[in-house]
Amino acid sequence: MLQMKNKCPxxxxxxxxxxxxxxxxxxxxxxxxxxxxxxxxxxxxxxxHLHQLAAKMINDFDDNLLPEDRRxxxxxxxxxxxxxxxxxxxxxxxxxxxxxxxxxxxxxxxRTVSNSLTANQINEKLADLxxxxxxxxxxxxDGQPNMDDNDSLPLPFEDFYLTxxxxxxxxxxxxxxxxxxxxxxxxxxxxxxxxxRSLDSNCTL
Amino acid sequence: MEAVLFICILLACAVAxxxxxxxxxxxxxxxxxxxxxxxxxxxxxxCQWETGSLQNQTELDDLRLFYSLKTDSKxxxxxxxxxxxxxxxxxxxxxxxxxxxxxxxxxRSRSPDVVYDEMSFNVEDIVFPDPPVGLNWxxxxxxxxxxxxxxxxxxxxxxxxxxxxxxxxxLLVYETQYREKxxxxxxxxxxxxxxxxxxxxxxxxxxxxVRVRSKMRGYNFxxxxxxIFILIPNxxxxxxxxxxxxxxxxxxxxxLMVVVVSRQQKLMVIxxxxxxGPKIKGIDPVLLQKGQLSEFxxxxxxxxxxxxELYSSDPWVEFIExxxxxxxxxxxxxxxxDSPVSDSPxxxxxxxxxxxxxxxxxxxxxxxxxxxxxxxxxxxxxDGFHPxxxxxxxxxxxAAVCPQDNTWSNNLYSQVSDVTHRGExxxxxxEQETMALKDEDHKKRKEIxxxxxxxxxxxxxxxxxxxxxxxxxxxxxxQEQHGAFRDIQNLSTDMVTSTxxxxxxxxxxxxxxxxxxxxxxxxxNSLLLKPNTPTAPHKAxxxxxxxxxxxxxxxxxxxxxx
Numbered sequence: 001m002l003q004m005k006n007k008c009p010x011x012x013x014x015x016x017x018x019x020x021x022x023x024x025x026x027x028x029x030x031x032x033x034x035x036x037x038x039x040x041x042x043x044x045x046x047x048x049h050l051h052q053l054a055a056k057m058i059n060d061f062d063d064n065l066l067p068e069d070r071r072x073x074x075x076x077x078x079x080x081x082x083x084x085x086x087x088x089x090x091x092x093x094x095x096x097x098x099x100x101x102x103x104x105x106x107x108x109x110x111r112t113v114s115n116s117l118t119a120n121q122i123n124e125k126l127a128d129l130x131x132x133x134x135x136x137x138x139x140x141x142d143g144q145p146n147m148d149d150n151d152s153l154p155l156p157f158e159d160f161y162l163t164x165x166x167x168x169x170x171x172x173x174x175x176x177x178x179x180x181x182x183x184x185x186x187x188x189x190x191x192x193x194x195x196x197r198s199l200d201s202n203c204t205l
Numbered sequence: 206m207e208a209v210l211f212i213c214i215l216l217a218c219a220v221a222x223x224x225x226x227x228x229x230x231x232x233x234x235x236x237x238x239x240x241x242x243x244x245x246x247x248x249x250x251x252c253q254w255e256t257g258s259l260q261n262q263t264e265l266d267d268l269r270l271f272y273s274l275k276t277d278s279k280x281x282x283x284x285x286x287x288x289x290x291x292x293x294x295x296x297x298x299x300x301x302x303x304x305x306x307x308x309x310x311x312x313r314s315r316s317p318d319v320v321y322d323e324m325s326f327n328v329e330d331i332v333f334p335d336p337p338v339g340l341n342w343x344x345x346x347x348x349x350x351x352x353x354x355x356x357x358x359x360x361x362x363x364x365x366x367x368x369x370x371x372x373x374x375x376l377l378v379y380e381t382q383y384r385e386k387x388x389x390x391x392x393x394x395x396x397x398x399x400x401x402x403x404x405x406x407x408x409x410x411x412x413x414x415v416r417v418r419s420k421m422r423g424y425n426f427x428x429x430x431x432x433i434f435i436l437i438p439n440x441x442x443x444x445x446x447x448x449x450x451x452x453x454x455x456x457x458x459x460x461l462m463v464v465v466v467s468r469q470q471k472l473m474v475i476x477x478x479x480x481x482g483p484k485i486k487g488i489d490p491v492l493l494q495k496g497q498l499s500e501f502x503x504x505x506x507x508x509x510x511x512x513x514e515l516y517s518s519d520p521w522v523e524f525i526e527x528x529x530x531x532x533x534x535x536x537x538x539x540x541x542x543d544s545p546v547s548d549s550p551x552x553x554x555x556x557x558x559x560x561x562x563x564x565x566x567x568x569x570x571x572x573x574x575x576x577x578x579x580x581x582x583x584x585x586x587x588d589g590f591h592p593x594x595x596x597x598x599x600x601x602x603x604a605a606v607c608p609q610d611n612t613w614s615n616n617l618y619s620q621v622s623d624v625t626h627r628g629e630x631x632x633x634x635x636e637q638e639t640m641a642l643k644d645e646d647h648k649k650r651k652e653i654x655x656x657x658x659x660x661x662x663x664x665x666x667x668x669x670x671x672x673x674x675x676x677x678x679x680x681x682x683x684q685e686q687h688g689a690f691r692d693i694q695n696l697s698t699d700m701v702t703s704t705x706x707x708x709x710x711x712x713x714x715x716x717x718x719x720x721x722x723x724x725x726x727x728x729x730n731s732l733l734l735k736p737n738t739p740t741a742p743h744k745a746x747x748x749x750x751x752x753x754x755x756x757x758x759x760x761x762x763x764x765x766x767x
Contacts, residue, residue, distance in 0.1 A: 048376075048422070055423030091303040093248055093374045184329060184423060185305055188374065195373030 012082070012182035015047075016089065019186050023193055040194045046128060047187040054180035061176055073173050082178030089185065096192045237268055239312050239322040243333045246366040247304060247375045247421065250328055251288065251296045254312050254321075267315035270295040272308055281311070304328050334377055334419040335363030336430035337400070342415065344437065345403065351439050352409055358383075359401035360417050360430070377419045380426065386412040386434065412436040620731060 022043070065073070090096040235258035244250035252270060270284040284295035305327060312322040337360040345355040362370055362377060369375040381402040382391040396402045407413060413435045420426040465472055622633040721734040 051423055085306070091305060092299060093369065093372070094299070096374065097372065180423065181305055181327070181329070187376075191373040191376065195371075 011179060012186075015182060015186045019189055023189065037194075037198060040190070040197070044187070044190045044194050047183065047190050051180065051183035051187045054176070054183045058173075058176040058180050061173060069169060073170060082174070082181060090189065093192075096189055097196065237312055237314075237321045239310065239324050241331075242308075242310060242324060242326060243331050244302070244328055245333065245335055245363075246369045247329060247332050248299045248369060249297055249302055250331060251294055252284075252310050252324070253291075253294045255293060268293070268321075269313045269315055270310060271313055272297075272310045274303060274306055274308060302328055329421070329424060332375075332421045332424050334375075334421060334427040335365045336428050337361060337363055337379060337417050337419055338430065340415065340417060340430060340433045342433065342435050347409075354407055354409060354437060355403065355405045356407055356435065357401055357403050358415055358417070358433075362400060363419060363427075366419075376422055378422050379417055379419050381415065381417050382429070383413055383415040386414055407435075407437075409437045409439040 022040075062070070237254055237257045239252060239254045242250055242252035254268065254270070256268065270287075271281040272284070273279060273281050285298065285301045286296050288294035288296045307325055307327055309323065309325045311320050311324075313320050339361040340358060341360075342356055342358045345357050347354040358381060360379075366375055366377060370377060376398065378398055379396045379400065379402075381394045381396055381404075383394075383404055384391045394402055394404070402417070404415070414432045415435060416429045416432040418426050418429045619632040621630045623631040625631060721736075724733040724735040727733055
């Protein structure tokens with residue numbers, strides 16, 4: 001589970017980077033039709049799979065918890081945050097549909113993405129997701145968005161989870177919870193974006 | 206010591222109670238507590254609490270709900286809107302709802318600022334979608350026997366989350382459960398995003414209960430929908446099918462019976478073809494046994510060309526064509542069969558044995574015209590019918606009874622009424638003639654001139670000849686029509702010699718009436734002639750004529766041949 005410490009923030013950062021890039025590209029160029037749509041659907045599907053994987057992981061973790069540990073976790077976890085909390089991202093439906101703040105998030109994340117990938121199923125999936133989104137960006141947008149902005153927001157990344165005073169159990173639980181939450185976030189953003197650019201009135205991805 | 210121990214116990218109890226988080230452990234029944242916060246569509250949420258056993262009304266009114274978003278800032282805000290429809294509920298609208306952020310909610314009392322209860326959560330973790338609505342079912346397929354069927358259940362998404370579903374903000378997955386009524390075990394099916402479920406292998410005549418619930422993927426299920434009850438009665442299609450089969454079988458049987466009965470004759474012939482009798486050329490043994498030689502002779506006594514009814518195209522019958530291109534040849538050659546000389550009772554080749562077997566079974570009326578001259582003693586070189594064969598006539602002269610004078614022209618035939626055991630022919634008109642002759646030879650002769658011509662040694666005579674030389678008087682014609690020619694094996698010339706003439710006046714009187722065709726032979730052994738039948742059809746057939754004394758000379762033939 002220690003690997004999760006390194007990977008959880010990178011997961012989310014990577015995902016957010018890709019996500020924001022995708023969103024920017026979508027805003028700029030919505031003319032590309034079926035090709036991008038197909039890629040977008042593919043990306044959304046991959047994110048959904050990752051989210052399902054994260055949910056399953058935390059459920060398995062929770063099922064194996066001892067009752068006293070569960071009690072302990074329920075007390076401490078709500079007070080903890082994920083690193084994604086520091087990244088400004090839409091937190092509501094209206095914000096998500098506007099998608100104006102995602103560009104900033106993408107710029108921030110582009111600077112802070114760290115690659116600590118190891119041979120892991122999740123890492124592979126995230127790598128595929130990143131690749132897909134990058135292809136989508138190239139199709140939607142000419143070049144990458146400008147992510148060289150300096151941001152004053154402190155973004156503790158890899159050390160975020162390590163510096164907490166939680167025990168291993170708590171840390172692992174936090175990593176899993178954050179992973180699941182981040183995946184749900186990204187999935188929601190991508191789905192909203194895809195539904196918005198698709199002409200179907202009834203979007204059920 | 207005891208006091209210290211007591212104090213330690215108290216402290217321990219205090220610590221134990223404090224270690225229990227108020228959010229996990231159930232509060233005492235008297236304290237107000239939060240019952241739960243839940244969201245329906247990931248856009249809004251509400252929190253509810255209970256007052257417990259708080260009696261004081263003022264305290265009840267002072268219950269407040271405070272929440273905080275960021276624990277580090279500890280900014281507590283009061284409930285944005287207390288619900289009006291329901292008591293003790295706080296509603297957070299979309300503007301106050303922040304997803305993926307931890308909330309801390311506290312239930313406080315105003316005045317003493319007592320925190321009764323506290324709760325922390327993320328909004329996505331408290332999403333409990335509404336149950337789907339509009340459940341209905343359709344039979345997908347039914348088994349052939351009506352016992353097993355497949356069903357598809359469909360529903361609509363919950364109306365509260367419908368808008369978010371359309372925009373893609375929320376994604377709901379569904380789970381279907383069904384069970385037989387009365388059973389406690391539910392069968393669960395995960396349908397995913399589809400708003401319909403296929404249930405296979407349901408039994409008819411069994412009531413099923415189906416319910417559906419929805420959830421956001423990765424999070425919590427909502428409550429179940431109202432159950433629907435499905436019951437498909439067994440139509441018992443077996444019984445109608447068997448009844449239909451039975452009726453069909455009965456109907457077909459009846460039809461077959463009707464067909465068989467209606468066409469019994471034909472079916473009998475088809476299934477039980479008539480067995481042909483023994484094919485014996487020339488003779489019907491039955492008739493021989495009966496002694497009805499009259500049947501034979503009546504037929505055989507006629508020229509073979511003048512027996513149209515006896516002729517047939519029966520392939521069984523051997524029929525040897527007689528060459529008639531050379532009239533100058535001897536007459537015996539005309540009708541001489543090609544068969545070698547034999548005493549065997551061969552059938553006349555000129556005959557058509559068309560009824561050798563049939564006459565005995567199917568057409569008893571049809572006379573057997575086979576040759577009956579099996580026992581003819583004469584070893585003739587020919588077995589044909591030679592009415593006036595001069596060569597083979599030999600000693601036997603045709604017993605031609607004809608008047609000798611030339612005036613005798615017409616009625617030359619007489620009816621043979623009977624044949625004696627000796628073979629003598631008893632002619633009815635002969636008797637008349639004889640009587641007439643006895644009375645008045647000439648007169649009667651002129652008037653009644655009948656001729657029994659038996660030109661052949663076998664006693665055959667030609668009807669053609671008879672017709673040619675017969676007088677067209679009524680009496681004679683009637684007798685002529687009834688004239689019969691018999692096959693007389695041994696004709697005594699006594700009877701005939703008296704009236705035998707050496708010449709047939711017909712040769713001198715070619716103007717005699719035309720020939721007639723024998724229509725049939727009745728039971729009296731008399732020929733039934735066709736009325737006014739021209740002689741044309743028979744001219745070709747008949748080539749010979751009775752010669753004087755039974756012989757036909759070629760020169761006579763020239764005169765007669767048409």
